[in-house]
Every structure is written in structure tokens, then in C-alpha cells.
Amino acid sequence: GENVEQHPSTLSVQEGDSAVIKCTYSDSASNYFPWYKQELGKGPQLIIDIRSNVGEKKDQRIAVTLNKTAKHFSLHITETQPEDSAVYFCAASKADSSYKLIFGSGTRLLVRP
Amino acid sequence: ETGVTQTPRHLVMGMTNKKSLKCEQHLGHNAMYWYKQSAKKPLELMFVYSLEERVENNSVPSRFSPECPNSSHLFLHLHTLQPEDSALYLCASSRDSSRNIQYFGAGTRLSVL
Numbered sequence: 592g593e594n595v596e597q598h599p600s601t602l603s604v605q606e607g608d609s610a611v612i613k614c615t616y617s618d619s620a621s622n623y624f625p626w627y628k629q630e631l632g633k634g635p636q637l638i639i640d641i642r643s644n645v646g647e648k649k650d651q652r653i654a655v656t657l658n659k660t661a662k663h664f665s666l667h668i669t670e671t672q673p674e675d676s677a678v679y680f681c682a683a684s685k686a687d688s689s690y691k692l693i694f695g696s697g698t699r700l701l702v703r704p
Numbered sequence: 705e706t707g708v709t710q711t712p713r714h715l716v717m718g719m720t721n722k723k724s725l726k727c728e729q730h731l732g733h734n735a736m737y738w739y740k741q742s743a744k745k746p747l748e749l750m751f752v753y754s755l756e757e758r759v760e761n762n763s764v765p766s767r768f769s770p771e772c773p774n775s776s777h778l779f780l781h782l783h784t785l786q787p788e789d790s791a792l793y794l795c796a797s798s799r800d801s802s803r804n805i806q807y808f809g810a811g812t813r814l815s816v817l
Contacts, residue, residue, distance in 0.1 A: 595746070623804045634706065634794050634808030635747070680747065690735060690801040691760065694746040 593618040595683050597695025605703050610668045612698045614681035617662070621683040624664045625692070626655060629678045638679075639666070671702045707731040710795050710809035717785065718817050725780040725812045727795030735801040736778040738770060741792040741811065753778060754801035785816045 594617040604610050616624075622643040627635035641648045641655045641664065648655050652671075657664045664683075668675055678699050682692040708729045717723050729736065738750040752760035753772040767789075769781040778795055792813050796806040 600744075625804065627808075632810065634708070634710075634796075634810045636706065636808065637805060640805070684804055689804050690737070690752055690754075690798065690806075691749060692747075692804065692806065696744065696746045 593621065593683065593685070593693045595681060595693050595695045597681050597698055599698060600696065601699045601701070603701045603703060604671050606671060606673060608671055610666075610671055610675070610700055610702075612666045612679055612681070612700070614664050614683075614695050615662055616664070616683040616693075618683070618685060619659075619662065620685045620687075621662075622686050623684045623689065624655070624657060625682050626653075626666050627680045627682065627694075629680065629697075631677075635680055668700075671700075673702050673704050676700055676702045706807045706809065708795060708797055708807050708809035710793075710812050712812060713810065714813045714815075716815045716817065717782070719785060719787075721785075722781070722783040724782065725793055725795075725814075727778040727780075727809055729776055729778075729795075729797040729807070729809075731797055731799075731807060733797040733799050733807075734775050735798045736772060736775070737796040737798075737806060738778065738780055739794040739796065739808075741794055747794065751780075752801060759801055782814075785814075787816050790814055790816045 625640035629635040654667045681695040751770045771779040792811040795809045
């Protein structure tokens, strides 16, 4: 079945630096790739998503890139701030079962002030 | 908040108890989901309901029994659970089962003694 691998599992950066989290998916039919942020005591919240007809998408300090050939997608956070500290999850789904999000195992990001 | 409310936030139960988790969404969505989140593991999709009909049962043991009386409410009835069932149980909703964007509640932290 579909599998999504996420790296690294933990990431520590200095405030102001950039952070990059990478995911690899196994099913080439996947066409939707969201990123969720989960803060302590809260559920995951969608922060950005990308569909397979687009290679890159930006929203202020966050961006997602997609390489369909390599089946990779990445989250980039620039000018990190302490409030960016959280667990980040990538996910993938296919058009014929779009409700079935397959999640990565998460990356714990710590932004040091 | 996200518009998805879960109660209780914390629950401790013995292996012989029967309890229920409740989820309510105020977003006018037609699809609702139960996920299990265990430490250092990807989110696991358990059940999906679309217009109050179950469309996905992801090989979940029968000691977990979902109920969706209407499109705004979702329950997870628990009985004779095992210690390995201890986890964070997350509810989510989406506009319908063909839409990928899911909105999550804060979860119920379940401990089975």
C-alpha cells in the first residue's frame, strides 16, 4: 500500500534560520500533498498544500516543493520564529480515494531563540 | 478554534470499562473521520463517514465501534480495550469525502489501565 516517509524526525534550528523537512511517497498515483502543524495539546492544522499539477507553492514564510519524478516533496520554512516550534506532518492522497490521507511519522521542529 | 470539538479531552479507563468519545463539528461538513495517533507513529485512519454512512473501516478491532447519528456528530464507543489502545484519538471533518482538506479537533488522550 501507499507509504510516506518523512525526515528528519527531529530538527533544531536557530531563530532566523531556515528549516527544511522532506517526504517521499511510494504511490505514483498520489496527487495531493498537504502539510499539517501540530502544537502541544492541539490537533493537526493544515498550513499549506500542493497538488500534482504544480511544482511549488508559497505562503509568506512557508513553501512546499514537489518533484513528481522522484516522488519527493518538501516543506521550507524561512526566517524561523520560536512559535514555529511544533510537530510537522506531511501526507499524500490519491484522486480515487481522496479522503484517505497517508501521513508521514512527523518531524519535531525546535526553534531556539 | 478549528470548529471541531472533542470531548472528553482526557480519559482513563480500565480494560473492562465501556466509554464513548464524542466529536462535534460546526463547519457544515458532510464527512467525518476518526484517527489514532500513537507516539512516533504516523496518524492511522480508523473510520470514515460520509453523509452518516460508513465508507471506510480500516481493519479496526471490533472493540472500537463508531456511530454517526447525523453529519455534525461522531462517536467512538469503546469496550474491553487493551493497554496498547492508549493513544490520542483525533476526530476530523471535511466538506465531503471527495475533498482532501480535513479539519482536526484537539483529540482525546486515552489511557487504558
